[in-house]
Amino acid sequence: MAKSLSPNGTLARRRFNTKTLVLTTMALPGAIWLLLLRYLPMFGIVLSFQDYKIYTKAPSLINNILHSKWVGLENFKFLFATTESWVMIRNTLGYNALWIVLGIIFAVAFAIMISEMTTKFAAKVYQTLMFFPYFLSWVVVSYFVYAFLSPEKGLITNLQKNMDLDPTQWYSDPRPWPYILTFAYLWKNLGYSCILYLATITGIDSSQYEAARIDGASKWQQIRYVTLPHLRPMIIILFILSVGRIFNADFGLFYQVPMNYGPLYPATQVVDTYVYRALMSMNNIGMSSAAGLLQNVVGFICIMVANSIVRRVDPDSSLF
């Protein structure tokens, strides 16, 4: 537009350059943040290949890194030498795989059920209540769980006592924890994904259902042939995103809800909690970085593979 207004190209060019410059200054605050807090730490990956030691003469991160010994893949070897690492990998992948499937099934089911309700007010109330846990922190949730499972006063512990059963030692017995964690995860997150699916269902043109009905489609057939196909892109997008994060766990869930109790680690240790504990409790920066790097590389590969498979099968649903 500016170009057509100016008689000779120079004015337009100068305005164009100023514009680019001004717009670039707008991007700068965010870009600098990304550079410092996201890209700079990527160089910190070298820590995974070092035996990180404080350089006592002039301790600073850069000096420490420059003077620490390179140990190649030693940290990774140590990581895999422990049985602990297999436990945390099994837990991370196992929980994620299970929760991806359960999450999709339950959220889609609830979304369809809510969309079929004729009393709109009730549907709205259910939706609001289901979304509520999403707004709470895991610290708060850990207290909720504690109110039910506390060894002396917990509601469930006391019910067990009243029924003359042996009360479960919830905070020292890892066996029930896969169920507790699964429940806590679904409890907190279902409302969120349910709302995403519900928004998609709301967007479906009602004439499609009318046409299906006129053709004699039953309710099940309408869901099968109208609702589900419309939900497919959303299901696939959420699926790719969660597959890309299959090696990442929600730190708060695994750290706060079991209240960091050691005996529960066999069921609650995941890569994220390990990375944190190696860094903060064991002060083993090399191992922590190595585990973190592994997590990021696997995550990156997973999201790329998932996305390219989807792109091949159904180009419209792929993420990028």
Place this chain on the structure above:
Amino acid sequence: MERLAGKRTWGGTRLGAVSVPTEIILHILVGLFAFICILPFIFTVIISFSSEASIREVGYYFIPIEWSLKAYDTVFDLGLQLYRSFFNSVFVSVAGTAISVLICILYSYVLYRRDYKYKKFFMFFSFFTMLFGGGLAPTYMVCKNLLGLNNNYAALIVPLLVSPFNFIVMRTFFRNAVPEALIESASIDGSGEYRTLFQIIVPISLPGIATIALLNMLAYWNEWFLSLLYIRDNELIPLQYMLMRTQQQVEFMVNNSGKTGPELSEAIRNLPTDSFRMALVVIIVVPIAFAYPFFQRYIISGLTIGAVKE
């Protein structure tokens, strides 16, 4: 949903709707889960109003033998740490939200401008960080040792300032709300880029900005991980982290109440341990519980827009 429900039921017919018994089953299933979602909070409120004697007798129970306000009395009596932490939470949430929203508006506006030369570059620059990162340990080392995010307010604010996901959400908002002709005509009228953004674009994108602000505010309000990593001074810890410390050590708040000597040991002895903790939880959740039904609408629109691929 409004469209569907409206078409089907108004006027008394159930044309195309599920049968009445089916609908009753739907209400039972969904209603039960919805009830379970709110139940623990109700339970916590009840425990916080139970007397210590009642808890000793029957444990945490839905109908206590005796009600009591002692937990809240104690919480406010020992409140020094509570008030301090409350201030920290509010301060960090407000400052963090303001700065992060500003950065988000600026960055996503640039992504929204089709005529901007480096749009693709900045898009990739932020999107790539969603796919790959340095990991916790390197990020921690860089933040703490190089960037000085160590035991100060900046450590609670800076690490959450930028979210590439919010950039995408905000850009989509701009696309839906702002016609590009508007920018062209503003520029022809001689408005500078910043003026166009803040006087023309921002006022018509307020719902989108509200969504981002609420999401960020919530993230800051619920934040405890940053305190776990970077904060050592009790002076600086926000509510969520205070709650976490109280879980491991009930006396934590008493020790930071400003009481000393015999008064302190008296307070520790009389501490209504169990109801006290739950009262703290209630105090932290109540602001969210009451504000949430009102801002829910904005959050939902933000979440649904962010998840929709362009």
